[in-house]
Amino acid sequence: MTMRNPMGDLEHRSCVLVVEDEVFLAMELETALIDGGFRVLGPAASVKDALDLLGGECPDAAVLDFNLGRDKVTPVALQLKSLGVPFVLASASSPAELSRYAVLADIANLGKPTDLMRLVAAVRALHA
Amino acid sequence: MMLEDLYRLLKSGHVQAQGVVDTMTQPIVVLDQNFSVSTANNAFIRTFKVNRDDILGESFFRLGDGQWNIAELKNLIASVIPKAAAVIGFEVKHDFPTIGPRTFLVDARRLIHPNDNGTNILVLFDDVTDRQHHDAEMEFIVSETRHRMNNLFAVVRSVAMQTSVEDRTAVEYRETLLGRLATTFRAQEIAATNDAADFEDILRLAVGELGGKRLFCEGPAIEIESPKVLSVSLIFHELTTNAAKYGAFSTSEGQVHVTWTLDTASPERPYLTCEWREENGPAVKPPERKGYGTKLINGTSAQLGGEVELIYDPSGLTAVLKIPV
Known part of the structure; x- marks a missing residue:
C-alpha cells in the first residue's frame, strides 16, 4: 500500500476507520487525522456500527479503541485482519489485558490520553 | 510457626497434642509411614466432608x-520422609469431587517418635481459594479504576482542547467547558448505573433548569x-446552550417544543425522529460561521449513526434529529 498525496482531493486521500465510543475523543481523532491528510471512515461508536461501515468500504488503515461500552473491539480487529487492513489501538487498557487477545498481540497501542501527533505518525507508518 | 509449636506439643504428649490438633481451624492429618491416616x-473432617x-x-x-x-501432593509428602524436611506453603490446585475446585497451601513435616523411631507425617492444609479470589478481584478493581481514570482524563483533556478559545473571555470559556463536562459526567453516571435510559429523561436532564415551564415534550417512551x-x-x-445565548431560552417568553416518534419502517433498525422547535424567541439568522457547538451536534449525530438538520427559520431554530435506536 502506498501513501497517496496526503493533501490531495478528499476522494484520493487514504481512508482511516476510527472506532471510538467517547464522542469527544472520536471527534478529536477525526480532526487530527483529517489535518494529517487522511479521510475518516466513521467514527464508529460500537462494534456493530464499525462492522457495518466495513461492509460498505474497505479502509487503508484503522484506529481502534479497545473498550466500547460493554463490548470489546476484537470482532472489528478480526475483520480488519482478514481484510488485510493494518491498524493501531488508542486505548487506556493495560498491556496485560490486551495481551489476552491473540488478534491484538502484535498491535501497537498508543494509549489514552493519546498523543495525536504520535498517532498520526503511527497511522502514516502503517502505510510504509 | 504454628507447625513448630505443634511439633513440640506432639512430642510432649499425645492427649494434649490431639487437643491442639482438634482445635486448629485448618485441616490437619497425621499419616504413618505407609501414608495411612x-x-x-x-x-479436616468438615472441610473435606468425610467420615x-x-x-x-x-x-x-x-x-x-x-x-x-x-x-504433586504425593511427591511432596513422599519427599518429606527421606529428607526429614518440612515443606511449607506448597500450592496445590485441585478439583475435588465433593467440594469443587480449591487451592490449598500444604505444609508437611516428618515427626519422629523419640521412643520407637516410628515416622509420622503431619500434613496441614490452608485453604486459600477465597483469599486468592479476593486478591484477583481486588487486582481487577484496581486495574479497572486505573483504566477509568485514564479514560476520564482523556475525555476531560479532549473537551478542554476542543472548546474554542477564539472570541471568548476566559469566563465564557470556563462556563462552556464546565457545562460540557457536567453533561458528560451526568451521562456517564447514567450509563454506568443503567443499561438504558428513557429518552425524555435524558432530554430533560440535559436541558436542566432552563427548561422550567418552557420546555414542552411529547412523544412515546423510548429506551436509549x-x-x-x-x-x-x-x-x-x-x-440548550445555543438557545440560552441566541434562541428561545434567551427571553422569558421563548418556548422549546420537542416532539419525537419511533419510525419502525425498517424493523431491524428502528429510527428515532425528533424535532426541537424554538418559538417566541428573538428573530433568528443563520450563524456566520459554524461554531464548535454546531460541529459537536453534527459529529455526535453522525457518531450515533444518524443525522441532524439545523433549520434557521427566522421565527426560531428547528433541529431535526434522526438516530437509530
Whole structure:
C-alpha cells in the first residue's frame, strides 16, 4: 500500500476507520487525522456500527479503541485482519489485558490520553 | 510457626497434642509411614466432608475414590520422609469431587517418635481459594479504576482542547467547558448505573433548569442504550446552550417544543425522529460561521449513526434529529 498525496482531493486521500465510543475523543481523532491528510471512515461508536461501515468500504488503515461500552473491539480487529487492513489501538487498557487477545498481540497501542501527533505518525507508518 | 509449636506439643504428649490438633481451624492429618491416616482433626473432617471412621487407617491417597491421589501432593509428602524436611506453603490446585475446585497451601513435616523411631507425617492444609479470589478481584478493581481514570482524563483533556478559545473571555470559556463536562459526567453516571435510559429523561436532564415551564415534550417512551446516552445528552446540551445565548431560552417568553416518534419502517433498525422547535424567541439568522457547538451536534449525530438538520427559520431554530435506536 502506498501513501497517496496526503493533501490531495478528499476522494484520493487514504481512508482511516476510527472506532471510538467517547464522542469527544472520536471527534478529536477525526480532526487530527483529517489535518494529517487522511479521510475518516466513521467514527464508529460500537462494534456493530464499525462492522457495518466495513461492509460498505474497505479502509487503508484503522484506529481502534479497545473498550466500547460493554463490548470489546476484537470482532472489528478480526475483520480488519482478514481484510488485510493494518491498524493501531488508542486505548487506556493495560498491556496485560490486551495481551489476552491473540488478534491484538502484535498491535501497537498508543494509549489514552493519546498523543495525536504520535498517532498520526503511527497511522502514516502503517502505510510504509 | 504454628507447625513448630505443634511439633513440640506432639512430642510432649499425645492427649494434649490431639487437643491442639482438634482445635486448629485448618485441616490437619497425621499419616504413618505407609501414608495411612492415623489422625484427622475436626477441621479436616468438615472441610473435606468425610467420615472420620471411613478414613482412619486408610491409605491417604485412596481416600474418597482417590481424590487425594494428586501427583504433586504425593511427591511432596513422599519427599518429606527421606529428607526429614518440612515443606511449607506448597500450592496445590485441585478439583475435588465433593467440594469443587480449591487451592490449598500444604505444609508437611516428618515427626519422629523419640521412643520407637516410628515416622509420622503431619500434613496441614490452608485453604486459600477465597483469599486468592479476593486478591484477583481486588487486582481487577484496581486495574479497572486505573483504566477509568485514564479514560476520564482523556475525555476531560479532549473537551478542554476542543472548546474554542477564539472570541471568548476566559469566563465564557470556563462556563462552556464546565457545562460540557457536567453533561458528560451526568451521562456517564447514567450509563454506568443503567443499561438504558428513557429518552425524555435524558432530554430533560440535559436541558436542566432552563427548561422550567418552557420546555414542552411529547412523544412515546423510548429506551436509549447506555453507550448512546452521552451523545444524546450532548446534542440537547448544545442546543440548550445555543438557545440560552441566541434562541428561545434567551427571553422569558421563548418556548422549546420537542416532539419525537419511533419510525419502525425498517424493523431491524428502528429510527428515532425528533424535532426541537424554538418559538417566541428573538428573530433568528443563520450563524456566520459554524461554531464548535454546531460541529459537536453534527459529529455526535453522525457518531450515533444518524443525522441532524439545523433549520434557521427566522421565527426560531428547528433541529431535526434522526438516530437509530
